[in-house]
Ligand code: NAD
């Protein structure tokens with residue numbers, strides 16, 4: 159079973175990936191008490207097993223069960239968490255555990271970063287998206303009605319436990335949403351992986367266990383390397399911001415249509431096509447490269463056209479992006495397949511042309 163490491167000095171941590179980890183993956187983890195944060199969909203599937211695992215290592219546990227969905231990644235859910243942590247007299251030695259997808263992970267992580275100024279945090283991701291992306295790297299937070307993930311903190315977990323068996327219960331649409339973030343790694347920095355994905359996408363869509371494990375491991379390896387190089391996304395060029403390929407357009411879609419209407423991975427997929435289209439307008443990608451991106455996403459059963467919000471609404475929503483510095487938006491674009499850059503010089507006209515081209519169907 160692969161164990162990767164996110165190298166962050168004294169805050170380094172392992173990512174365990176494999177089958178059956180919910181039952182036996184905690185063998186050596188030093189914790190006496192946990193508060194497991196999960197949701198109404200995941201709790202009936204996996205909560206009992208995880209609580210039993212913590213009991214086996216001598217850790218007592220309580221569970222906080224939130225309503226399910228992106229629309230609940232907000233202050234109300236955080237308030238539920240803080241109320242319960244206080245009511246149960248959880249102290250600074252209580253570890254907060256996220257059991258679920260990226261929504262639970264981001265909420266629980268932000269609670270861990272802020273409760274009593276910070277408590278230990280463990281990620282137990284149960285969606286493909288959270289196993290390949292959101293559980294690694296320490297970005298936590300909630301949405302604001304005006305923008306995705308606008309309130310948050312960096313707070314690294316102490317351990318990531320990705321039990322690949324949990325994917326057996328994941329709906330097909332959610333599996334595809336996770337594949338968008340997998341494909342992202344190939345596009346931004348790993349051409350051989352992109353080529354492997356092109357050859358193996360049907361195996362992934364049909365849930366071939368070996369192919370999924372390989373894709374999760376390779377994705378986490380890519381993410382761990384990027385995070386280790388630019389943990390707080392402060393690099394002037396490139397760095398961690400590159401993990402946001404497609405996200406500026408995608409976040410505009412998610413906010414514009416209302417949280418939970420499009421899945422995050424679906425919005426990222428359409429956003430990556432828009433980023434590829436703009437990269438082609440800048441003369442970096444060939445038309446055939448953009449077609450390769452579209453074809454792979456179609457085979458992953460993902461959307462390749464954005465929501466029809468109108469270009470002015472897109473530009474307004476995109477102006478809130480966290481990559482805006484001094485009023486200038488830095489888009490993540492593709493110099494070539496397998497190599498992304500941050501680009502501060504796209505004009506509103508170029509962006510309008512892309513939006514009109516890619517949101518027309
Ligand atoms: P999600 O957390 O909403 O989970 C998707 C759905 O699957 C939910 O209904 C959930 O209850 C259900 N589910 C979870 N595990 C299941 C399982 N094993 N079986 C059956 N159902 C299961 O969505 P997601 O795609 O995991 O995460 C998206 C969120 O992650 C977005 O809010 C996005 O902004 C965030 N994100 C964060 C980062 C980061 O670095 N922190 C990175 C990427 C995405």
Ligand code: GLY
Nearest residue numbers: 295297398401402
């Ligand atoms: N998902 C983008 C990041 O973690 O930086």
